[in-house]
Amino acid sequence: MNTVEVPQAGRKVSNWLVPTLGYGISLASLWWAFAHFPLAQLGEHLRTLGWWWLSLAVVIETGSFVLDAWRWQQLLKPAREPSLGAAVQSVFAGLFVNDLIPARAGEVVRCFLLSYKSDIHLPLVITAEVILRVMDGIWIVLLYLVTAWTVEGIGAVTSVMVIYAAVVGGLALLLLWVLFRRHDAHTFISNTAWGAKFVHFLDEIHNLANWRELRIVMVSSGIYWVMQVLAIWAITRADNFYFNFGQMSFLLIVKNVGTLVPTAPAAVGAFQATTIYALRHFFTEAPDAKILAELLFAFLTLPGLVGGAISVAMAGFNLKDLVRHAQMAHENHKSPKP
Numbered sequence: 372m373n374t375v376e377v378p379q380a381g382r383k384v385s386n387w388l389v390p391t392l393g394y395g396i397s398l399a400s401l402w403w404a405f406a407h408f409p410l411a412q413l414g415e416h417l418r419t420l421g422w423w424w425l426s427l428a429v430v431i432e433t434g435s436f437v438l439d440a441w442r443w444q445q446l447l448k449p450a451r452e453p454s455l456g457a458a459v460q461s462v463f464a465g466l467f468v469n470d471l472i473p474a475r476a477g478e479v480v481r482c483f484l485l486s487y488k489s490d491i492h493l494p495l496v497i498t499a500e501v502i503l504r505v506m507d508g509i510w511i512v513l514l515y516l517v518t519a520w521t522v523e524g525i526g527a528v529t530s531v532m533v534i535y536a537a538v539v540g541g542l543a544l545l546l547l548w549v550l551f552r553r554h555d556a557h558t559f560i561s562n563t564a565w566g567a568k569f570v571h572f573l574d575e576i577h578n579l580a581n582w583r584e585l586r587i588v589m590v591s592s593g594i595y596w597v598m599q600v601l602a603i604w605a606i607t608r609a610d611n612f613y614f615n616f617g618q619m620s621f622l623l624i625v626k627n628v629g630t631l632v633p634t635a636p637a638a639v640g641a642f643q644a645t646t647i648y649a650l651r652h653f654f655t656e657a658p659d660a661k662i663l664a665e666l667l668f669a670f671l672t673l674p675g676l677v678g679g680a681i682s683v684a685m686a687g688f689n690l691k692d693l694v695r696h697a698q699m700a701h702e703n704h705k706s707p708k709p
Contacts, residue, residue: 467679
């Protein structure tokens with residue numbers, strides 16, 4: 372008797388639906404961002420750029436990615452510590468893939484590569500990555516609470532941030548329950564079809580429940596976000612804009628929350644649209660906001676492209692095989708050898 376395999380049909384739908392939605396968002400955002408783009412003024416901006424400030428921004432942005440790798444390493448330390456070099460390589464490889472392939476494929480690649488290079492079970496690496504993202508979400512909410520009062524007319528952003536904070540808070544509570552309520556987590560996961568395959572990794576995941584490392588990573592995550600703000604501030608300073616820390620924090624928050632939905636490579640389109648939207652709240656003229664958005668996109672993307680190209684070249688894979696192996700590993704929940 373012939374049967375219809377629903378999961379396969381679902382995968383086929385998602386294979387075209389997610390990229391279509393992502394590219395649709397990107398195209399609409401690009402159209403909005405580039406409508407009446409001031410090409411005549413672009414040359415003047417480029418001639419007066421402060422290259423020292425741009426160099427500083429690139430150094431800070433690169434340093435923030437190294438810090439991102441270090442906190443990932445520290446979070447995994449109680450279970451099985453990877454080398455810092457493997458963590459840095461994985462972070463930059465993920466950035467590179469995100470800049471070239473849509474739908475945030477780099478997030479899959481960075482977890483696979485760290486698992487493969489360090490011989491750590493992939494579910495453990497993914498769990499640590501999820502914890503990092505929840506910590507990042509908490510810092511984004513905290514930054515918004517501290518800086519939102521410096522910007523006028525942001526009622527719509529506040530509404531989005533209320534939802535965002537609720538989701539982050541819920542995920543944080545869930546993770547704390549899984550990490551610290553060992554018996555309850557075992558019982559629940561063992562009794563669910565989707566969770567049974569992970570139960571033999573649960574003891575390893577519980578090793579991540581170390582308050583010392585969690586505190587260190589949480590503090591370092593705050594430093595990571597400060598560095599991200601400073602990199603943006605340095606680029607705007609290079610273009611002779613004098614924004615304050617609160618305004619640049621707001622811009623970073625809007626840009627990051629606005630590009631959460633997987634879209635085109637490097638979140639092109641969504642990046643520019645959200646950046647322009649934030650800059651307009653600082654009474655930046657529309658032509659200047661559009662040019663500055665492109666400068667921010669170029670110089671914030673540059674470190675990931677250069678460092679990522681080097682990391683992928685050193686990984687022992689070509690780009691196509693790296694993405695393919697990463698996708699296979701995530702489907703099978705292990706790190707296959709090529």
